[in-house]
Amino acid sequence: MDFENSVEKLDKYFKRLSKGKAQKIKPSHVEKVIGKLAKKEVLLRAEIKDTKKESKIERLERKLGLLHEQQSRARWLLEEISKQ
Amino acid sequence: MMKKLLLPVILLVLSLGFWASSDFQEIAAGVAIFLFGMLMLEDGFKLFSGGFLEKALERATGSVPRSLGFGIVATTIMQSSSLVSVITISFLSAGLISLLGGVGIIFGANIGTTTGAWLVAGFGLKVKISAYALPMLAISIVLVFQKNKYWRGAGFVLAGLGFLFLGIHHMKEGFEAFKDQFDLTRFALEGLLGLVVYTLVGTAATVVMQSSHATMVLIITALAAGQISYENALALAIGANIGTTITAIIGSFTANYQGKRLALAHLIFNMMTAGVALIFISPLRLAVDFVSAGVGIPDTDYALKLAVFHTIFNLLGVIIMLPLLKWLIGFLERTIAQPEEDLSEPKYLSEAVDEFPQTIEIAMRREVKHLYDNAAELIVHGLNLHRHDLYSAKDIAATVEASREPVEFDIDERYEARIKTLYSAIVEFATRVGAKDMPEDVMQDIYSLRDVAGRIVRAVKSVKHLRANAIQYTETQQGLVTDLYNVLRTEIARILVEIRKLDLADPEDRSSLWLDQERIQVESDARATNSAVETLIRNHDLDAFMATSFLNDSNYAYSAMRDLLGAARTYYIETEDAMAEVERILALEDDELSSIVLSALRDDKGESAP
Numbered sequence: 001m002d003f004e005n006s007v008e009k010l011d012k013y014f015k016r017l018s019k020g021k022a023q024k025i026k027p028s029h030v031e032k033v034i035g036k037l038a039k040k041e042v043l044l045r046a047e048i049k050d051t052k053k054e055s056k057i058e059r060l061e062r063k064l065g066l067l068h069e070q071q072s073r074a075r076w077l078l079e080e081i082s083k084q
Numbered sequence: 085m086m087k088k089l090l091l092p093v094i095l096l097v098l099s100l101g102f103w104a105s106s107d108f109q110e111i112a113a114g115v116a117i118f119l120f121g122m123l124m125l126e127d128g129f130k131l132f133s134g135g136f137l138e139k140a141l142e143r144a145t146g147s148v149p150r151s152l153g154f155g156i157v158a159t160t161i162m163q164s165s166s167l168v169s170v171i172t173i174s175f176l177s178a179g180l181i182s183l184l185g186g187v188g189i190i191f192g193a194n195i196g197t198t199t200g201a202w203l204v205a206g207f208g209l210k211v212k213i214s215a216y217a218l219p220m221l222a223i224s225i226v227l228v229f230q231k232n233k234y235w236r237g238a239g240f241v242l243a244g245l246g247f248l249f250l251g252i253h254h255m256k257e258g259f260e261a262f263k264d265q266f267d268l269t270r271f272a273l274e275g276l277l278g279l280v281v282y283t284l285v286g287t288a289a290t291v292v293m294q295s296s297h298a299t300m301v302l303i304i305t306a307l308a309a310g311q312i313s314y315e316n317a318l319a320l321a322i323g324a325n326i327g328t329t330i331t332a333i334i335g336s337f338t339a340n341y342q343g344k345r346l347a348l349a350h351l352i353f354n355m356m357t358a359g360v361a362l363i364f365i366s367p368l369r370l371a372v373d374f375v376s377a378g379v380g381i382p383d384t385d386y387a388l389k390l391a392v393f394h395t396i397f398n399l400l401g402v403i404i405m406l407p408l409l410k411w412l413i414g415f416l417e418r419t420i421a422q423p424e425e426d427l428s429e430p431k432y433l434s435e436a437v438d439e440f441p442q443t444i445e446i447a448m449r450r451e452v453k454h455l456y457d458n459a460a461e462l463i464v465h466g467l468n469l470h471r472h473d474l475y476s477a478k479d480i481a482a483t484v485e486a487s488r489e490p491v492e493f494d495i496d497e498r499y500e501a502r503i504k505t506l507y508s509a510i511v512e513f514a515t516r517v518g519a520k521d522m523p524e525d526v527m528q529d530i531y532s533l534r535d536v537a538g539r540i541v542r543a544v545k546s547v548k549h550l551r552a553n554a555i556q557y558t559e560t561q562q563g564l565v566t567d568l569y570n571v572l573r574t575e576i577a578r579i580l581v582e583i584r585k586l587d588l589a590d591p592e593d594r595s596s597l598w599l600d601q602e603r604i605q606v607e608s609d610a611r612a613t614n615s616a617v618e619t620l621i622r623n624h625d626l627d628a629f630m631a632t633s634f635l636n637d638s639n640y641a642y643s644a645m646r647d648l649l650g651a652a653r654t655y656y657i658e659t660e661d662a663m664a665e666v667e668r669i670l671a672l673e674d675d676e677l678s679s680i681v682l683s684a685l686r687d688d689k690g691e692s693a694p
Binding site: 023029053070 | 478589594595597600601660661665666675680
C-alpha cells in the first residue's frame, strides 16, 4: 500500500493550516493515534489466540496486516509532522 | 385568562402612572433601561458559551461545595441568577450535569445574586454612575460591531452594564423627584399585614419583570429616596426571592423531567427561605443591625442594611437547606418521576438545550446514538437475529446459521415509530439550531451528525428491502441459496458487533481507523459474493430468477454495511480537531480500498500486478 493519498491529504492539510482553517497537528497527536492502533493490535492478537476456526483466523490475520500498514503510515506522518 | 389580562393591566397601570406623574415616567424608563441592560448582559455572556462557560459548568458539578461555589461566582460575574438557572436547566436536560449538581448551582446562585444589592447600595447610590454609563455605551458599540464573537460578547456585556448603570441612575433620579410630589410612605403598612402585603407585591413585581435584580434595585432606590419604609423594603426583598423562581419555572416548560425537577427545587428552596425569613423577621433585623454595626454601616443607611438583610437571609436559606439536600433530591425524584422510556420519542432534543453550543452538540450526539440503538435493534430483528446472542457469540457465522426462527414484528410500523420519528426530530433540530447564531465549527459538527443519522436510516431501509427474502430463504435449509443469505446476514451482524466493540472501548483507546479493516472486508466480501454467484449461475447451481433476487438483496446488504460503517466512522472520529485531522489523513480513501481488494484478489489468483 502506498501513501499517495495520505501525502495528498497532508498537503491539503498544510494549505488549510497556512490559511488558519485547521488546527495544528503536534507529534503528540500522531503518537496518540499510534497508541490507539497498538491497542487494536493487542486486541486482535488476543482474538487470534482465542480463535480455533481457521477461516476466522485468516480474516483476523488480514485485519492485522492492514493494521501494520496503518501503523507504518502513522509513523511516516509522525516523521513529517516532526519535521515542521 | 390571567395571561390575557396581564398585558392590558400592565399597560393601563403604566398609562395611568405616566398621566399622573412625569417622574413616574423616569422611574419606569429606568426599570426598562435596566431590564434592557440585563438582556444585553445575558446575550453577551451567551457569546462566551461554547467553551469556557460550559467547561467550567461541567467541572463545577463534581461535588456540592463546587457546584455551590460555581453558582456564587457565575451569578456574581454575570449579575443574573436567571441566566445561571437557564444554563443549568439546559445542561441538566442535555444530561451533562447531575440533578444534585444543578440544585447546588441554584443554591449558589441565590447567594451570588445578593452581590447585586451590595453593588447598587454601596456603589450605585453613592457614585454618579451615569457618568460611567455613557462612555461604556459608546465603547461597547464599537466592540459589538467586531467580527470576533468574544469581542462582540465583551461589547454586549459592556453595553449591558452601561444600561444597568443608566437604568439605576434614572430610577434614582425619578424617586428623588417623585418624593416632592407624592409621599409613597403613606401606603406603608406595619406589622404582619405589611409583611404579607409587601411580600406579595415584591413577588408580583419580580414575576412581571422576571428579574429579582431589577426588583431589588427598585426597592433600594425607593428606600434611599425615603419612598418606602425599611420594614416594607425587607418584605419586598423576601417577595423578590419568591418571584425570581418564575424564570426557572418558565424555562422548565420546554425542559425534560430533570429540568422540571430543578425548577421545583428552586421554588421549594426560595419558598422555604422566604418562610423562614418571614417567621424570624425580628431576630433577622437584629442580626442585620448587629452585622451592620460590626462592619461600620451607619444605622440610617437603610439601603446598605437591606443588602445585609438580603445576604443574611439567602445565606440562612442555604445553611438550612444544605443538610436537607439528599432529602430534597429524593422528594424531587418521587414527585416528578422519570417517565417510562419511549423509544419512539427523542430523548435529548428538547428546546431547553437549544441555547448553548455545548448542550446542542452533546444532545445531538446522544440522540443520534439513540437512533443508532433503535436501528441496530430493527436491523438485527429484521434479519431474524437477537442482539444478546450476537454480542456474546464467539462464532458469529454459526450463531446466524442457527438463528432461523422468525422474529415476528411489523418492520414498516417499527420503522415509522422508532426510526423515522427520531430522524425527523434530528433533522428538525439541526435546521432549528442552524437558524441561530451558532459558531461555524459547532454547526459543522451538527450537520455531520445529521448526515450520520441519514446513513443510519438508509441502512435500516436497505435491511427492510431484503428482510422478506432473508427470512424466506433462511427459515429452513434450502441449500446454496440459504448459505448465500446466511453470509449476508453474518456480514451485517459482524459490522454491528464491530461497531459495538468500538462503542464500548475506552474513548482514550479507540480510533475510527479501526473500522478501515471492516471496510476492506466489506468490499472484499462484496466482490467475492458476486463472483461466487456468477460461478453458481454458470454451473447451473442457482437459477437465474433466484440469482437476480439474491444479487439485488446483496446490493442492499452491502449498502447497509457501507452506510453503517460510514456513519460509525464519522460518529466516532476524534472530537479534538487536531486528532481528527490525523485520523482523516491516515484513513483509507475509497479508491485505496478498491486497489487493496483488487490486489488481494490477484494475489489469491496468483497473478502479478501490472
